[in-house]
Amino acid sequence: MDPSSLAVHIAHIAEKYVVEATGSAEHPLGPEDVALERPKKAEFGDWATSVAMKLAKPLGQSPREIAEVLATRLAHIDGVSSVDIAGPGFLNITLDKAALGETARHIVHKGEQYGRSDALVGETINLEFVSANPTGPLHIGHTRWAALGDSLARVLRAAGAEVTSEFYINDAGSQMDLFGESVLARALGRDLPKDGYPGDYVEQLGATALAEYPTLAEMTADEALMCCRECAYREQLAAIRRSLELFNVHFDVWFSERQLHVVSTPEGTSLVDQSVDRLREGGHVFDHEGAVWVRTTDFGDDKDRVIRRANGVYTYFAADAAYYLSKKDRGFEKKIYLLGADHHGYVHRLKALAGAAGDDPEHHIEILIGQLVSVNGEKLSKRRGNIVELDELREWLGTDALRYSLARSPADSPLTLEPDVLLAKTNDNPVFYVQYAHARTHQVGRNADAAGIDGSGFHAGDLVEPSEAELLTALADYPRVVAQAAELREPHRVARYLEDLAGSYHRWYDACRVTPKGDEPIESVHHSRRVLNDATGQVLANGVQLLGVSAPERM
Structure with a gap:
């Protein structure tokens, strides 16, 4: 049971x-x-x-x-x-031991579906994470959110929710012009503008832009800037996509902020324009000293927010409003935002925005704030000089070790990666410990195949040893752990469960034999243990898949 x-x-x-x-x-x-x-x-x-x-x-x-x-x-x-x-x-x-023993056969029968449930069936969720500016490589902070966000999406889907993972491309605003000016300067061999983007990658983007537009030096300043900005934007966004795919992170939607500012109606209005009108219809917009305000204090914000300044220029809050309404219009009942440690100030304003949009701030929107992550002993990036990049971390530590270690701690706790531990092939390395347990189940299975033990003689009542009861109880707990991880938005619960399960398996492996010694006869208990062994391997594989980590069959 x-x-x-x-x-x-x-x-x-x-x-x-x-x-x-x-x-x-x-x-x-x-x-x-x-x-x-x-x-x-x-x-x-x-x-x-x-x-x-x-x-x-x-x-x-x-x-x-x-x-x-x-x-x-x-x-x-x-x-x-x-x-x-x-x-x-x-x-x-x-x-009852026999009833508990049936868990093993049930898991083998369910296979990859074991652990999946309908706990969140009917929930339609938009999960936004990473959402970096396309002006440079992804760094260590983005890396943590990439691992956590993708793992959370997998866990939510395993619990039956319909999830759309979304990357919000911050491709509007002055930072894009400054990025384009930096690339143009490098393309033409000039000094960077004030506060421009440094780094070898900007040099490379400048060379790419010059190769695509050989007459840059002869263009007008505005034309040259536009060409460099758009070329660099395209190349850098493609690099971000590649970095994430190599990190085993997939996004269903890449939403461009520019979409919010494009005129989309016969009346000549954009989604940002329309968002102000829609919030005003809800009775939460007022005018004061020529500016347009949203009365976010009605929903617990510490102050009301300007959405359009007196000079007619929209604030960042206007784009936030238009984007939230876009998610609502696309049918997402719940919107989950994963934001960095420097975004605490966004929590109240986004919840207030949800309320002003006619939603329940306590139900329709969730904001998860992550803490900083550092690398113990890591040298500074060669290309940026001040940031550790996702690609560097992945090439150094490996996707599995990096993803697992970033997903095994609560998002709101600071995290320090220890490279010496993550590169070690010892039990002190959590991902090695879990993966080794999975590989061991396959080695036991290969040995059992060679001995002619295929599990066909399974009898649940054979599994009565204390270590077997411990292992079976742990296996039976997996669906609950996954459902709870989804409901609490805490994928680290899956990782910690897998480590406990690996420990139970190793103890069982030391206490019970699947294949008999020497000339001892094959009995039903060996077939039963073969099924228990395979069930453990299945749960370990299912669990690491939720974390975006591989399940090697040999190590």
Whole structure:
């Protein structure tokens, strides 16, 4: 029995008890109200729940008294071997070994689909992350968001959500002109403009622009700037796409900020123009001293925001508004933004913007703020002189090590990468530890094939060793972990689970043999263990896939 099914049974029994105690079914209990945890020690059972303690206060009863009733009823569920009460009212549940053993066969049957659920079916999500200016290579900060964002998209899809991953191209504004001026200066052998973009990559872009437009020096200043800006923009955006694809990160949509400013109606208005009118229709726009304002304080912002200055020039907030409304118009119920550590100020204004657009700021928009990441001992970039780039990190540490290490910590915690650890082929390296466990399952499988052990003689009741119960319980927990990671927007939960699972597998490997020694006969237990071995390999493969990491069969 998997924990999701167990939670359904517990919720049903607990709800029935509440109805008996109160005579009312006004507040039904669901599986989401039942918290299941794996006890720290195997002798305490397979699962523990505090549901009796949760019910005690609203019912005005002793948690121990409630636990005694629930324990008796839970013990009669098929697949439950025993239920013990611990402490003030914890319920420790031990599953029937044969029922638990069936988990292995179920996983092998489900294959790549094991762990996927309908927990978030019906949710339509736009997930925006990275969203860098196309004026230079992606750096270490973008790298963390690329790994986290792509992993989150995979986890959300595994939980049944319909997810569109989106890259917002910041290709409008003065920074693009400054980028173009920098490339033009390098193309013509001139000094960079004030605050221009340095680096060898700008030299290379200048050479590319000159090759495409040999008469740059003879053009007018505006024409030359336009040619260099557009050429450099195209080349740099293509480089960003290549970097992300090599990092195993795919975007469904590349949304250009320029689209927001293009005239798109017979009346000569752009999406930015229309956004002001739409917000005004909602009653949240007012005029003051010639400027147009959005009353974002109605939705918890610390101050109202100018959307169009008195001189008629739109602020960045106007583009934010038009972009949010574009997502809404494209049918995305939920919009998730993954922003860097320097974007804390955007949280209130974006939520206020959602409210002004007629959405519920607590439901339709989520903003995740990531913290900084550094590299222990890393030298500065050769090309930029001050930034560690994604391509450099990937070439140095490898996609698997980099993606796994960036995804295994909560987004809101600072992170330091340790190259010596990530390059080591030891158990101290988390990604090596997990991948080695997967490779070991395939080596065990190859040995079993050679011995004629194919799992056809599987019998769930054979898997009774303590290490087998531990491993089976861990495997059964995988769907819950994935669903929880999706609901909480925390893909690091999958990584930490995989490390625990790898540990359980290695302990089982040391304690139990799949192939018999020497001339010992092949028995049903060997077939059963072969299935358990293959089930573990399947879950490890499914898990690392959610993190964008490979599952090697040999190491």
